[in-house]
Amino acid sequence: MNRSSLRLAQLTSALTRFEEVLAQPKNSFMRDSAIQRFEFTADLAWKVLQSVLEEKFGVRANAPKTAARLAHENGLVADLPSWLTMIDDRNLTSHSYDEEIAEKIYVQLPRYAALAHTLVEALK
Template identity: 45%
Template sequence: MEDTLRKLRQSFKNLERALSRLEEALQEDEKNSLMVDGTIQRFEFTIEIYWKTLKRLLLSEGIEAKTPRETLKEAYQAGWLADEEAWLQMLKDRNETSHIYDEEMALRILHNIQRYFPEMKTTFLNLKGRYETKWMG
């Protein structure tokens, strides 16, 4: 049990740091191609950390999810995600980021990330509030 709590605390810390770094990247000028690439990279690892954190939280509640998609669907069912379609689209965009070959596609995904960020941050704050006293110790 202590190992589970330690992993949950670490997951929340990693997710908070990833969201902060993504938010920082979103403040930069999108005319800079390095900024676009960096923001997309930060989005990729933030989504990766997010679904793994949700998976760990679900498991702590006795719910097993195997894939990122299944994890997001279960988290929505648990009432942790407000907009299931937005989260599934984030996952789709994250999967597409490894196949970005042109600036137009990169900018489209960047604009999606800008729209997703408030949902990502609000979800984190809600989860943190819910679990801070229970898990964060």
């Protein structure tokens, strides 16, 4: 199994767990759980892009936004603005915990799950 296939399998598993928590009634525990699952799903999503870009297109991307832009240029990602916003929100979650930011990001999580789901389906 090559690196992109392994990472795609990991992303698929992470996305399943992410979608499971999003289906639960919201409370602070579920919100925080969903944000944590978003973090590792977003990390795996950009790493899948990184691997696919290198293996299929011979293009190197060493940062999430670079990977998203190159994936868009190579037809792997259609909605680049949403990907860039998702990456920005992922970065916000890792630097400090703030209730207001958590709430702002939580409402976007279904959209981010859909982006990851679209990527998984496109690469299968």
